[in-house]
Amino acid sequence: MSDSHNHTHECTDKCCCGHDHEHGHEHEHPNEMLFGKENEVPGVFSHSFEIQLKEEVSAQELSQCLTGWLESLTQWIKDSKYYIGHIKIFAEKEDLIKLWISTTGKQINVKGLEACCDSKCTDFVINITAIVFGVKEKVLQEVATSSLVKELRDRLLAWK
Amino acid sequence: MNLIIFGGFLGSGKTSLILSLARYIIEQQEVSDKPGLVIIENEIGETGIDDKVLKSGGFSVRELFAGCICCTLSVDLITTINNIYENTNPKWVIIECTGIAYPGMVMDTLKQYGKSMESIRTVTVVDAERWEELEDITPVLVETQVSQGDTLLINKIDLISEDDAVKVEEHVKSINPEAKLFKVCANVKISDDIWNEVLKNE
Numbered sequence: 001m002s003d004s005h006n007h008t009h010e011c012t013d014k015c016c017c018g019h020d021h022e023h024g025h026e027h028e029h030p031n032e033m034l035f036g037k038e039n040e041v042p043g044v045f046s047h048s049f050e051i052q053l054k055e056e057v058s059a060q061e062l063s064q065c066l067t068g069w070l071e072s073l074t075q076w077i078k079d080s081k082y083y084i085g086h087i088k089i090f091a092e093k094e095d096l097i098k099l100w101i102s103t104t105g106k107q108i109n110v111k112g113l114e115a116c117c118d119s120k121c122t123d124f125v126i127n128i129t130a131i132v133f134g135v136k137e138k139v140l141q142e143v144a145t146s147s148l149v150k151e152l153r154d155r156l157l158a159w160k
Numbered sequence: 161m162n163l164i165i166f167g168g169f170l171g172s173g174k175t176s177l178i179l180s181l182a183r184y185i186i187e188q189q190e191v192s193d194k195p196g197l198v199i200i201e202n203e204i205g206e207t208g209i210d211d212k213v214l215k216s217g218g219f220s221v222r223e224l225f226a227g228c229i230c231c232t233l234s235v236d237l238i239t240t241i242n243n244i245y246e247n248t249n250p251k252w253v254i255i256e257c258t259g260i261a262y263p264g265m266v267m268d269t270l271k272q273y274g275k276s277m278e279s280i281r282t283v284t285v286v287d288a289e290r291w292e293e294l295e296d297i298t299p300v301l302v303e304t305q306v307s308q309g310d311t312l313l314i315n316k317i318d319l320i321s322e323d324d325a326v327k328v329e330e331h332v333k334s335i336n337p338e339a340k341l342f343k344v345c346a347n348v349k350i351s352d353d354i355w356n357e358v359l360k361n362e
Contacts, residue, residue: 042260044204044205045205046203046204046205046206046207046226047206047207048207083297084171085169085170085171085259085260086170086171086259088209088210089209090209090212090213092212098212098216100209100212100213102171103171104170104171104287104289104290106289106290106319111213112216127207127208127209127212128207128209129203129204129205129207129209131170131204131205131259131260133297133298
């Protein structure tokens with residue numbers, strides 16, 4: 001996990017402060033145009049995880065697990081003094097389960113649970129897009145992935 | 161085709177409001193062979209999230225991922241629009257921009273290169289809950305998005321006090337005094353009057 005965020009030092013090519021100096025996703029606006037005072041560039045982590053669990057979970061349990069993941073990730077971002085643009089998650093198992101969970105760093109919103117609350121599954125796909133200001137994309141990826149694995153912990157059979 | 165470009169910062173509620181508007185458009189359409197609506201969904205990440213929300217609502221959605229239609233994907237946007245015109249020619253096309261896009265740049269591109277557009281208008285969604293902090297962190301982006309809206313929807317009005325709502329409204333009005341302005345909460349039904357104003361041809 002990152003240490004507290006330092007805005008005051010001069011960043012160089014070898015800087016490992018967590019600031020994203022090169023944006024992995026294509027967006028051509030100059031920084032001044034995008035972010036005015038702070039000149040910060042968002043890190044974007046967008047990925048689909050294929051998850052296999054040892055035992056079935058209900059949609060309710062899955063929702064709780066993903067909410068826990070999002071809470072943990074959000075807390076790390078706040079502790080590191082980064083800023084959340086948004087984090088959106090879509091979890092699905094064919095037509096059985098479709099869950100949307102999102103946050104801007106305020107409350108966490110969950111949609112779709114009522115339609116699939118009785119459904120259960122052992123494998124599913126989790127799609128996530130996290131757009132966070134001030135953090136390197138690679139750092140965001142590592143933290144998001146490790147916190148998901150930690151959240152699933154003993155239940156996890158395989159993932160990619 | 162009539163185009164509506166939805167802009168506004170990340171997490172401001174664009175997708176939820178588009179869902180509401182899309183339902184209204186479909187409810188209003190007369191029975192005919194011409195499809196009522198196609199939605200173009202732009203996401204800066206490679207993985208689609210919001211397109212799945214819209215598709216699960218039963219709407220026709222075209223995706224433009226891994227870039228921003230106001231700059232890197234502008235060519236793809238024009239190709240998609242022209243393709244929609246040639247194959248479907250719906251009465252309405254709603255375009256959801258990424259949260260870091262400038263809707264005015266999207267409009268300029270469409271006006272210059274898009275085919276057969278009867279009208280084109282922008283709706284900017286303002287996140288009332290985060291407006292003050294966004295003014296601090298990304299003032300150029302959020303103020304430009306507001307200035308480029310024909311209609312401004314101040315969303316999440318239920319999450320702030322009356323006094324704060326007045327402050328946000330006054331500030332947004334000062335940036336763009338000409339725009340139509342409405343205070344909304346995307347979690348409850350949006351008044352038909354508001355959507356009528358958004359859809360009205362001036």
